[in-house]
Amino acid sequence: MAKVIDGKAIADAMMNELAVRIESLKSDHRAPALAVVLVGSDAASEIYVRNKIRRCEQLGVRSIEHRLPETTQQSDLLGIITSLNNDEQIDGILVQMPLPTHIDEKRVLNAIRPDKDVDGFHPVNVGRLSLGEADAIAPCTPQGCVTLAKSVLGPDLSGKRVAIVGRSNIVGKPAAALFLAENCTVQMLHSKTESPQQLAAQADILVVAAGRAHLVDESWVKPGAVVIDVGINRVQQPTGSKLLGDVDFDSVTQVAAAVTPVPGGVGPMTIAYLLHNTFQCYLKSVG
Ligand SMILES: Nc1nc(=O)c2c([nH]1)NC[C@@H]1CN(c3ccc(C(=O)N[C@@H](CCC(=O)O)C(=O)O)cc3)C=[N+]21
């Protein structure tokens, strides 16, 4: 049976360290502030916002929420982003994805000031990450994946083979950039890849961000590999709704060295890095 990687505990430890640093700056500076904009409702976004608010309270970070109706016009959303951009009291801005279909996500992401873009989704931050620049704001979930892999394998990942299932802009692509920056050998697998199982089964680290419940079973996993499950699929069951990962945990645990659970794996790390990124923006802002 594989070791279960406790993302919640690792996130808690990161947050405790951050709380100490925020507390020590409190006497001289305002508190860090994070603004979240949620348009309409989306199950995954609701979980994210709820847990984010709780973490902000724990850390003494000011949390600002803009909950807008599904019918919100793009121009009104852009107006809110502009005012958050110009508000010197706000360090981080996060616009929940996905947005309703009548809103152009690209326009919205482009409107966020890159130095307040705590998601790391603005083209300037994507470019900086791709160039390997140190001051890039890197996306939260991929940073969490790297830290979870290091929690098992140690800080030096150089030469490790990494396979990433899924090529999204928010997880797969930035995860590839971050593991590459750790000197890993990175392979991207996606819906058009031939024999993805065989390729995945060569990886020392398998990151699964495909958005399909239980896509990956033990046939995808090399014995002794570390498996990071990014999936959060809400499925209806007779007993109510339940969160399922992209990894069939019970199957994969037979062969892997370590697996992240859902919930309690990548999710808490995403929140931890959101607060981490917000704190980095705050440090730049208060000097
Ligand atoms: N601009 C943007 N950035 C995002 O990073 C983003 C987004 N939009 N839209 C929605 C998805 C989803 N997402 C989650 C983050 C943490 C948990 C999380 O905290 N999960 C916990 C708790 C589960 C629970 O409370 O039931 C866990 O997995 O253990 C979930 C979902 C971020 N996303």
Ligand SMILES: [Mg+2]
């Ligand atoms: Mg994120």
